[in-house]
Amino acid sequence: MEVSALKKIIDDFCVSEEVNIEKTGLIIDGAALYYSLYYNADPKLDQRCGGDYPGFKDEVCNFFKTLQDCEVTPYVFLDGGSDPDKRKTLVSRLKHKLKKAKTVAETKPDAAPKGCNVLPPLVKDVFIEILKEKDIMFEQCLGEADPVIVSAANQNQCAVLSIDKDFYIFEVHKGFLHLDNFEWKSKEDEKIPAKLYTRSKFCEHFKxxxxxxxxxxxxxxxxxxxxxxxxxxxxxxxxxxxxxxxxxxxxxxxxxxxxxxxxxxxxxxxxxxxxxxxxxxxxxxxxxxxxxxxxxxxxxxxFELPTWVSKKVERGELTTFVISVLDQKTMMLPALVEDFSQRSSYTAAYRIRQYFYGLLTGGQICTEYDRDGKEIKDKRVPSILLSSDEQKQLKLQRLHKVLRLIMKYTSALENIPDELKLVFVTAATLMLPHQPDQEDKLLLVSGSVSLNLCLILSVEDEFERKMKALKDEGVNNWQPRVAHAFSQWQCCMRQSLHLNQLLCSPLPEPQCARLYCGPLLHRLADEDTIEELQKTLRGEKKELYDNLKTVCH
Structure with missing residues (x-):
């Protein structure tokens, strides 16, 4: 429900009850939680430079650690495919988010209007990764999560934690906790101050x-x-x-x-x-x-989905984008903070998505909603499907043929740890048509090398401290060309992750939370900075850097 005034009415009339949350189960709207944690983090997490996933992971882990300290057992539910009835609403929202992305891109971080937020592209992937790492019970729904959340809350006699105002309307027996009033950072005596809303009290107040x-x-x-x-x-x-x-x-x-x-x-x-x-x-x-x-x-x-797809989606092993592609032959590409004078960053991963669509639809045309200039337009995209003779072969053989485009670039990665190989596989997309110019290609590759170098280094050594200091300094001279190049890299990376999932993960998946830190990489995009940092390397780290550099060449 998109009525911002409803919460204000409830707060102004004191319809909610002040409570302390402890020793209980809690049904959590996962999408609402990761949006809220990213946008309300203190210090504020980057949106302008492509995101700060390590910082986001710290925020999420701190949240669930607080719940654990208060003996609160979380059950997280995530949205799946969108309702076709909401197509116009979703397109309208996408247009609105596009305007926000453009504002963020063209405004200094401290000068952006309040509420002008754009979620970086890998946030949901990182969130699911953390849930798995922490053994937190979660389910990724096939459709919208609201009906599942209401059912689970009433069945388990738990309150719901969300920012979705629809939960003011649903009959949730144990009530609704709005995230804005869930003061988890102010816990005291292993209790979390919060405001509990119940529909019955609202109706009683307004007769x-x-x-x-x-x-x-x-x-x-x-x-x-x-x-x-x-x-x-x-x-x-x-x-x-x-x-x-x-x-x-x-x-x-x-x-x-x-x-x-x-x-x-x-x-x-x-x-x-x-x-x-x-x-x-x-x-x-x-x-x-x-x-x-x-x-x-x-x-x-x-949704009419194959059983294996449904199961993998529910376990968070497959992106929910597959649902919209299978059910509606559509893909809504989220708004990105990028250089709006150039073509959409999603163009860089166009060929990967064609293979993705081909595997799911058997060669049917899909409709993509993406930025064209400053507007959202729908575009028919032909999927890439193997020949009819090849289709008669075993499924596994077909999948390996599709992988050939990517795998042929991995022969030089023998000295790279398994968890980093998929990162470098994304470089393959830079060889395809409709790609950035040579200067941006080098920027993408050098950024990937610099990033993975800092991932491998120990946490507390001299180099790591210098890297942290660089990030904390922030990005004063924001360069649209740099932002756009890294945006293209993330599009390729994410689509490679999702294609890898669809192919049952023939390549080990990297830790998404360690893949990208926007403020740090924008600082590293300065060649003088890279040269200065190289001087701090010694011994085996210098050799490792040279190996990574050789691979990219």
Whole structure:
């Protein structure tokens, strides 16, 4: 539910109850958590230079360590494929995020408008990696996580932790904890201060029949519907708040006065909706009824997926992008902070995605939503499929043929540790058509070498301390060309990771959390800085650096 004023109403009217969280189970909306942890980290995590994954990992680990200290058992649920009914909403959101990405790219870090946030591309991959490392129970849903979360919360008698305002509407027996009021960094005596919201208390305060909460959500505005009332409800409100507050208050007052005598819950909702529409001169609309039903009976979205795909998605072993490709033949490419005077960074990984689509669809055309200039446009992408004769061969042989494009570049990696090989495999994409120019190719490769050099070095040696100092200094002279090149590298890296997953991981996967640190690599993009750092290398580290350099040449 996209009504920012709803939380303000709840806070202003003190509808929530102050509680201390300890010794309990907790159902966590995974997407809400990693967004919140990344955007609200202190010190602030980088968004302008492509992300700071090591810093993000520290924040996530600290969060779950706090839960452990307070004997809180987390159950994390992550979103899967999107609902086709929300296509227009998702495209609209993508356009909005694109504008934010452009603002972040063109504004100094401390000068970006409040709330202008863009999630770096590998954050979800890093988050899932941490959940596995820490043995935290989680499930990646096939569809949207909301219905699964509500069911799990009521079945296990746990509260829900999220920022999604839909949980103000759903009937969650043990209540809803908004992440903004979940003060995990202020724990005291092994307890976490928080504010607990329950739907029953909200309805009691506004004298609203609980059966009408879905009606309120549908007309107030969500992903499926919004009632254009031309300010009528706001004008009828006595609330001293701003327009958005007045509007919601007016709706709640109106619904609380609808005569519901002798009606069952279904009939109550039908009458309330009809009267609300009539009140503002609107005709009956099926859209509102469908939106109401989403809250009355939140159901899991059914996808026709192969069993092995479903199982791997649920275990976090396969990206949820496969669901949209298999079910709808679409791919929404998230907005990136990049140089908007150049073509989209996703172009660099175009050929890899074609193989990805080909394996999933059997050669059908897919539709991608990506940036074209400053606008979001949909583009039909032909997938790459092997010949009919090759299709008759064993599945494993087919997959190995598809891998040939990538694997042929790995013969020179014999001296590279297994966990780093996939990082260097992404360099193969730089040899394909529609790639960056020679200068940017060298930048991508040199950045990869510098990055992996610092990954291998011990944590507390002189070199590592210098690297940390460089990161902490920040990036004063942000270069669009550098940002764009690293953005291209991350696109190639992520798509290589997902293709590797689809092929049942023939190459060992690297630790995503150690793959990239934007502020550090932007500093390392300065050749003088690299030369200075090389002087600190000695013995086997110098030899290792030379080996890595030779491989890239």
């Amino acid at each position: 609203l029949d609980p059966a009408l909460m879905p009606v309120f959500a549908s007309i107030a505005g969500n992903d499926y519907s919004i009632l254009e009332d031309r300010g009528r409800f706001a004008r009828e409100s006595s609330s001293p708040g701003e327009y958005s507050i007045k509007r919601l208050d007016g709706m709640l007052n109106f619904l609380s006065k609808v005569n519901l005598d002798g009606l069952n819950d279904s009939q109550k909702r039908e009458r309330a909706l009809s009267e609300a529409l009539n009140h503002v001169g609107k005709k009956e609309n099926q859209t509102f009824k469908l939106a109401i039903q989403k809250y009355v009976q939140p159901e899991k979205k059914c």
